[in-house]
Amino acid sequence: MNKNKEMNYTFDSVRVVMVNTTEPGNIGAAARAMKNMNLSRLYLVNPKGYPSATATARASGADDVLSSAVVCKTLEEALTGTHLVIGASARQRNIKWKQMDVVGACSEIQKTTSVDSQEVAVVFGTEKYGLTNEELDLCQILMTIPGNPNYFSLNVASAIQVFSYQNYVYNTTTEFEKSSNELASFNELEGFYSHLAQVLEHIEYFEDKRPKELLMRRLRRFFGRAEPEKEEVAIFRGILRNIQPFKK
């Protein structure tokens, strides 16, 4: 381990996003977990019963993380300005997200944040059910936390603790792999997906056998998996613009 390695920008470029949290105590515990591991940017989507004295009590000395938390109405709002979105899941899912464990996710985070001003969001769902498929549609990577195959019921703040610890260790012990190309931002990707949907309507691609919702989810998953660069999204947008003038 490189003891003298300076704290690096990775920590400031990572958002922890908690979606529809029902127990304010978990928000406080998450703030404390984060601060212990040098993270500070907490986003709360529709937190229930927050702000709350319980959250503040559980935050202990991390009330600065809590008081600077950004409260959002939608997950999209919390993801605005990010370049890589990672969804946390207690289990592997039988669908085609790019899946990796916490170490793998931390490696992706490091690569992404090594480019100046690129940000990453790591998203955690509700206490009872985790993230919905609709929420996962906004994620490029599914991060699964390894654990007991016969009992996996990690408290959400504990999951954030595990991620934050692994991310800290990863960034204080591993040498950086620089990536040279800029990734597309969340907003650029969302803009591309809605443009794509619009053009697919235009060419009458969707039909009963090819339902829009299902197809768009598969396409999102495909593109997300490739982690598109800014320039690549520009290429696809150019192709879409060239399709539009065509009429039957």
Add this chain to the structure above:
Amino acid sequence: MNKNKEMNYTFDSVRVVMVNTTEPGNIGAAARAMKNMNLSRLYLVNPKGYPSATATARASGADDVLSSAVVCKTLEEALTGTHLVIGASARQRNIKWKQMDVVGACSEIQKTTSVDSQEVAVVFGTEKYGLTNEELDLCQILMTIPGNPNYFSLNVASAIQVFSYQNYVYNTTTEFEKSSNELASFNELEGFYSHLAQVLEHIEYFEDKRPKELLMRRLRRFFGRAEPEKEEVAIFRGILRNIQPFKK
């Protein structure tokens, strides 16, 4: 690391020992943290206000770990029968214990428990002060949990979560469920690329500023990176077929 490693004896040979815990909620949270990471042997030295409904509530589905917890009067009692004692500390200490981080401790644990019926205890102190020097005198190794040098105030259950996670990961690796969907073959991909090039000609996408050769190379690189499945290539072929009938 052995990928096919079965759940192994390490998990059953590790005791988590909590000394003078003052908040019963932390005991419940610790039980849950342990069970999630395949540990089950909890020892409680002089727990305050235990048993308690709060502990049970926080244990969630891990009440079996809680109900089989061994309550002891002294730390010595909790350590009887062990072969290696590791004390957890939030910080490095200015004294002469053998010190290591969590990964290092897990390595020692694995070595020790690889010998039949050898047991290890990992000891966690009180919420406020951690372990006393007298308690650390009973430990052979001091395990420090890495973290923010300017704020280190890990909740005791969070510390147990971090240790349990690292120990789990150290003793297993995650196998990712193989995608059940078949990948596209080389010929299918080549067929797709030439169809794509043909449609891009058709919509007059290529021009001086967008030379065919260069663009096709970038598109190949993009699609290749996503490792397309057979079905996904079929989806893209379907889209291309729907673009073709369109005329300007």
